[in-house]
Amino acid sequence: xxxxxxxxxxxxxxxxxxxxxxxxxxxxxxxxxxxxxxxxxxxxxxxxxxxxxxxxxxxxxxxxxxxxxxxxxxxxxxxxxxxxxxxxxxxxxxxxxxxxxxxxxxxxxxxxxxxxxxxxxxxxxxxxxxxxxxxxxxxxxxxxxxxxxxxxxxxxxxxxxxxxxxxxxxxxxxxxxxxxxxxxxxxxxxxxxxxxxxxxxxxxxxxxxxxxxxxxxxxxxxxxxxxxxxxxxxxxxxxxxxxxxxxxxxxxxxxxxxx
Amino acid sequence: xxxxxxxxxxxxxxxxxxxxxxxxxxxxxxxxxxxxxxxxxxxxxxxxxxxxxxxxxxxxxxxxxxxxxxxxxxxxxxxxxxxxxxxxxxxxxxxxxxxxxxxxxxxxxxxxxxxxxxxxxxxxxxxxxxxxxxxxxxxxxxxxxxxxxxxxxxxxxxxxxxxxxxxxxxxxxxxxxxxxxxxxxxxxxxxxxxxxxxxxxxxxxxxxxxxxxxx
Amino acid sequence: xxxxxxxxxxxxxxxxxxxxxxxxxxxxxxxxxxxxxxxxxxxxxxxxxxxxxxxxxxxxxxxxxxxxxxxxxxxxxxxxxxxxxxxxxxxxxxxxxxxxxxxxxxxxxxxxxxxxxxxxxxxxxxxxxxxxxxxxxxxxxxxxxxxxxxxxxxxxxxxxxxxxxxxxxxxxxxxxxxxxxxxxxxxxxxxxxxxxxxxxxxxxxxxxxxxxxxxxxxxxxxxxxxxxxxx
Ligand SMILES: Nc1ncnc2c1ncn2[C@@H]1O[C@H](COP(=O)(O)OP(=O)(O)O)[C@@H](O)[C@H]1O
Ligand SMILES: [Mg+2]
Numbered sequence: 001x002x003x004x005x006x007x008x009x010x011x012x013x014x015x016x017x018x019x020x021x022x023x024x025x026x027x028x029x030x031x032x033x034x035x036x037x038x039x040x041x042x043x044x045x046x047x048x049x050x051x052x053x054x055x056x057x058x059x060x061x062x063x064x065x066x067x068x069x070x071x072x073x074x075x076x077x078x079x080x081x082x083x084x085x086x087x088x089x090x091x092x093x094x095x096x097x098x099x100x101x102x103x104x105x106x107x108x109x110x111x112x113x114x115x116x117x118x119x120x121x122x123x124x125x126x127x128x129x130x131x132x133x134x135x136x137x138x139x140x141x142x143x144x145x146x147x148x149x150x151x152x153x154x155x156x157x158x159x160x161x162x163x164x165x166x167x168x169x170x171x172x173x174x175x176x177x178x179x180x181x182x183x184x185x186x187x188x189x190x191x192x193x194x195x196x197x198x199x200x201x202x203x204x205x206x207x208x209x210x211x212x213x214x215x216x217x218x219x220x221x222x223x224x225x226x227x228x229x230x231x232x233x234x235x236x237x238x239x240x241x242x243x244x245x246x247x248x249x250x251x252x253x254x255x256x257x258x259x
Numbered sequence: 260x261x262x263x264x265x266x267x268x269x270x271x272x273x274x275x276x277x278x279x280x281x282x283x284x285x286x287x288x289x290x291x292x293x294x295x296x297x298x299x300x301x302x303x304x305x306x307x308x309x310x311x312x313x314x315x316x317x318x319x320x321x322x323x324x325x326x327x328x329x330x331x332x333x334x335x336x337x338x339x340x341x342x343x344x345x346x347x348x349x350x351x352x353x354x355x356x357x358x359x360x361x362x363x364x365x366x367x368x369x370x371x372x373x374x375x376x377x378x379x380x381x382x383x384x385x386x387x388x389x390x391x392x393x394x395x396x397x398x399x400x401x402x403x404x405x406x407x408x409x410x411x412x413x414x415x416x417x418x419x420x421x422x423x424x425x426x427x428x429x430x431x432x433x434x435x436x437x438x439x440x441x442x443x444x445x446x447x448x449x450x451x452x453x454x455x456x457x458x459x460x461x462x463x464x465x466x467x468x469x470x471x472x473x474x
Numbered sequence: 475x476x477x478x479x480x481x482x483x484x485x486x487x488x489x490x491x492x493x494x495x496x497x498x499x500x501x502x503x504x505x506x507x508x509x510x511x512x513x514x515x516x517x518x519x520x521x522x523x524x525x526x527x528x529x530x531x532x533x534x535x536x537x538x539x540x541x542x543x544x545x546x547x548x549x550x551x552x553x554x555x556x557x558x559x560x561x562x563x564x565x566x567x568x569x570x571x572x573x574x575x576x577x578x579x580x581x582x583x584x585x586x587x588x589x590x591x592x593x594x595x596x597x598x599x600x601x602x603x604x605x606x607x608x609x610x611x612x613x614x615x616x617x618x619x620x621x622x623x624x625x626x627x628x629x630x631x632x633x634x635x636x637x638x639x640x641x642x643x644x645x646x647x648x649x650x651x652x653x654x655x656x657x658x659x660x661x662x663x664x665x666x667x668x669x670x671x672x673x674x675x676x677x678x679x680x681x682x683x684x685x686x687x688x689x690x691x692x693x694x695x696x697x698x699x700x701x702x703x704x705x
Contacts (some may be wrong), residue, residue, distance in 0.1 A: 067604055096606040107601035110705050111620045111697050120615060121605035153697050166601075173605060319634075319680035320673045321641035323652060328673065331665035335477040409544065416546035417642060427548055440556030448545045448553060455544035 018078070020045050020177050020208045021066060026075035028061055035061050037232040038075070043177070043225075048209045050219040053229035054254065059212040062229070063179050066210065067099045068092045080176050097125060100170030101179040104186050106162040108154040114141070114165050115150045118172045125173070133172075140168040144198050160191030164198055171202075178202065180211035216243060216255070228254065262442055266433050273429030274450055276343075280415045280425055283347040285408060288354025295359025297388070300366050310359065317356035323420045325349035330421045346418035354411055361407060365400040366392060402469055406462035409455045416451075426450060483662040484671070491658050498654030499675055505568070505650055506637040506683070509575035513636070514629075516576060517583025522613060524588055535584065542581035548642050550574055555646045571643040571650075579636045586628045590621030620705045623695050630687035634680055641676070651675060 019042040028036035035058045043049045051059040064070040066077060068084055077084040080098045082091040109117050118140060119133035128136070141147045144164035154162055163183055170178060180199065184192040196218050203209055203222050213219055219226055220240050228236040228251045236242070236251045246252040298310035317325075329345040329352075369392050377387040416427040424432070430447035434440050484492045524535045542550065551574040558565065565573070594617050602616040622629075644652035655672045659665045692699055 069600055069604065093606060096604055099604075101601075101604045103597055103601065105597050107595075107597040109598060109601075109616055109620075111623060111695070113697075121607060124608075124611045124615065125606040153701060155701065155703065169605070316677065319638075319677040321638040321652075321676055323641045323644075324669055324673050324676060327655075327665065327669040331659075331669060335666055413546040416548045419548065419645065420642075427546065427552070430549070431552065434552075434556060438560065440552065440560050444549055444553040444557060448541075448549050451545045451549060452541065456540065459540075459544055 018081070019043055020047070020080055021210060022078040023062070024076045024078070026062070026065060026077060027073045028058075028065060028070060029073045035232050036065070036072075039229075039232070039234050041227055041234055041237060043208060043210055045176075045208055046206045047224045048203045048207075048211070048222055049225045049227060050223040051210065051212045051227050051229055052214070052216070052219060052254070053235075057229040058232045059229050060181050063101075063181050063210060063212055066177075066179060067096050067101055069101075097173065098176045099179060100173055100175035100177070102163070102166050102170055102181070102183045104182045106154070106159070106166045106186075108162055108166055108169070110154050113151050113153055114146070114157075117154070117165060118169045121169070121173050136172050137168075140171040141165075143171065143201070144168045145194075158191060159187045160194045163187065163195050167195075167198055167202075177208045177210065180209065180213070182212050182214065184213070184215060219243070230254075262433075262437060262439060266437070266443075267446075269433060270426065270429050270446060270450065273424060273426040274454075276424060277412070277415050277426040278454070280343065280346055280350070280418060280423070281408075281412045283343075284350035284354060284415065285411050287347060287351030288358055288411065291351060291355030292358030292362060295355050296362035296366060299359060299363040302384070310363075314356045314360050317353060318360075322349060322353050322414055322417045325353055326417060326420055342418065342421045342423035345421060346415070346423050350411060350414050350417075353414065354407070357407060357410070358404065361403045362396070362400055365396040365403070368399055369395045399469065402462045402466035405458055405465065409458045409462070412454050412458075413451065477666075479667060480664060481667050481671070483658070483664055483667070486662075489661070491662070494654045494658060495651070495671065495675065498649065498651035499679070501568070501648070501650040502637075502640050502679070505571055505575065505640045505643065505648070506633075506679075508572050509579055509636060509640070510633050512572070512576040513579035513583055516580035518587055518618070520580060520584035521587035521591060524584065525591060539581045539584055542578055543585075547574065547578050547639055548645060550578055551643070551646060567643070567646050567648040570646055571640070571648040575636060575640065575643075578639075579632065582632050583629065586625045586632060587618075587621060590625035591617055593624055594621055619695075623691075623698065623705045626687070626691050626695075630684065633687070634683050637679060637683055638676060 021043040023040050023042075025038045025040055026036055027034065027038055039058075039062060041049075051062060053059050061070055065072050065084065066079060072084065072086050074086055076086075079095045082094050082098075084091065084095060109120070112120065115134065115137045118137040119128075119130070122128040122133045122136055123130065137150070138147065141150060144167055146161060146164055146168065149157060149161060149165070154165070157165065167178075167183075183199075184195050187195065192215070196215060199209070199211070200218070200222055220243055223240045226238060226240060226242050227234055228242075228248075230236075230250050236246070236248050243251075243255050246255055295310045295313060298306040299314075301307055301310075326346055326349040329349045330340060330342070333340040333345060333348075373391055373395065374387065377391040382390065415425055418425055419428045419431065422428070426447055430443050434443045437443065483489070484495075520535045520538070523531050526532060551571070554574050554577070555565070555567070555570040558570075598616055599612065602612045607615065640650060641652045643650055644656060647653060651672060655668050658668050662668070695705075697705060
């Protein structure tokens with residue numbers, strides 16, 4: 001690398017090249033129960049990474065460590081140029097402004113309308129002006145196909161619609177990375193499709209995504225990388241066609257049972 | 260003058276009157292309250308209406324006003340009314356509205372299937388209530404009833420408005436002589452706390468146990 | 475017994491006792507509103523404090539709540555009014571009454587609001603944290619609104635009880651409705667009549683206060699206004 005007299009701000013270029021998220025030997029214990037036993041992987045910018053594995057293998061925990069909902073025990077996670085470490089919570093706010101998350105149980109705020117759910121964080125956290133926040137809301141609602149539900153309350157929506165609002169709410173913060181934790185698991189099969197469609201559109205649009213999912217067909221179609229977790233470790237990782245030629249007996253069994 | 264053993268004995272006497280008044284009121288309020296609760300779930304609209312009105316009206320009148328009403332109201336009969344009687348009557352009336360409401364809730368909380376089961380066994384209305392519903396409602400009612408007994412103990416302090424010498428009034432009398440308000444009312448407060456706190460805790464524990472079993 | 479009810483003293487041209495009753499009623503209303511506003515504020519603060527990460531603060535609030543809930547308002551009032559006066563803090567009876575009522579109602583309010591806060595699901599809080607909301611924003615935008623909406627019936631019931639309890643403040647010679655009644659009684663000897671009138675006034679106040687709370691809920695909670703369902 002050559003040194004220019006007017007060097008660009010050093011953080012910019014390496015950060016753009018660096019992965020959006022990188023786990024560096026992350027351990028996480030709940031009391032004496034070690035749930036993550038040193039996991040390392042990277043998520044490049046614009047990549048879609050699917051975490052799969054048996055229930056209890058630590059997928060949700062790994063995801064929740066990225067934005068500090070769980071505190072890691074040792075190791076570190078690089079997130080969009082910031083560091084999540086076991087002690088330092090200093091970067092957490094910066095990380096959360098850049099990372100959106102969607103949960104299995106939607107977690108919409110029941111006392112607020114769809115629009116208010118979406119504009120709350122831009123207005124409070126980014127101090128966006130109300131009119132501009134409403135414009136953002138209209139934009140993200142159009143993306144998830146719910147423009148007509150702007151003034152509804154969550155309880156007036158179906159599960160699939162609530163989940164799409166939850167995605168819109170996260171998108172309104174214009175995140176660099178989106179996390180999804182089994183977002184279709186609580187939905188009836190006929191409602192699952194509409195949510196997966198929104199996620200697929202997002203992926204095609206270049207969003208960096210880390211998702212925990214049991215939708216193997218979806219993973220095989222959309223993922224750039226699949227990570228199979230087993231007993232708190234990354235057991236097998238590979239490209240999207242990895243599921244059709246599993247290498248370890250554990251993954252073979254997991255794929256075989258379908259779950 | 261300083262606080263003496265005699266003062267303490269005087270306070271203890273007041274405490275006994277407080278306990279006596281609370282017990283009288285609780286028994287009276289319980290009997291009246293059961294009647295109110297049963298009327299409230301009766302199949303006769305007039306009874307339900309009467310009990311509902313009773314609850315609304317009594318819960319909208321301050322206890323001190325009820326005490327004065329009993330005191331002067333009984334007085335118009337020409338008898339010299341003992342303060343204890345006027346106070347116990349008013350607190351019982353007041354409690355009947357609250358206990359009646361609490362117990363109505365418990366009776367109605369007994370699962371509908373139990374009522375239907377009783378009906379299908381061809382029990383009559385009285386048997387259904389006494390043999391099937393009430394025994395189960397009582398179990399539900401115990402925590403809240405104990406909780407309300409704390410309220411009754413605290414309510415007895417309102418008897419001071421007609422000069423009944425219970426615990427609070429004895430504290431006030433001693434304070435008029437000694438003028439040691441912090442000391443005296445701290446002692447008085449501690450006695451109330453000693454009476455109420457075990458009941459509060461028991462109520463809370465039973466409530467938690469009931470909820471755990473229901474869940 | 476043939477008791478003759480006589481309410482004519484109310485319109486006695488020399489004394490116009492109805493004015494005294496009106497004046498006492500107004501002071502009761504003032505006392506009630508002041509204590510509700512101050513007590514709600516202090517109670518909400520205690521409820522928030524009891525969810526804090528500082529164990530000492532949580533314990534202090536728990537002790538305060540237990541002491542208040544297990545002793546009579548009247549004893550608390552005497553303790554404050556006579557006690558503070560004995561060490562040189564002199565308040566008017568009205569001020570002392572406001573303080574005593576506030577300290578008392580705040581303990582109950584704190585317990586009620588705390589139960590509302592505990593009813594807010596953990597997922598809501600995680601969602602708000604993940605969006606980058608600060609602890610204060612999370613509290614005021616996400617936790618308290620549904621918490622308070624849920625416990626509003628208990629709160630309004632408790633405030634009605636407190637309004638009725640202001641009647642005991644005549645014991646420290648606060649010039650509210652009961653004090654007026656007591657004075658009228660001693661001048662006219664129509665005890666039964668005057669307390670019937672007072673009972674009716676309190677009943678009317680109870681109805682008015684309940685109505686005011688229903689109105690407040692209607693104005694403050696648009697979701698309930700539109701859907702009519704519990705949050
Ligand atoms: N807050 C917690 N406290 C204690 N144990 C937990 C907690 N959260 C998760 N665990 C445990 O960690 C393990 C991994 O959980 P999780 O990450 O949710 O698995 P997955 O999402 O793969 O099903 C499980 O054994 C679970 O019981
Ligand atoms: Mg999970």
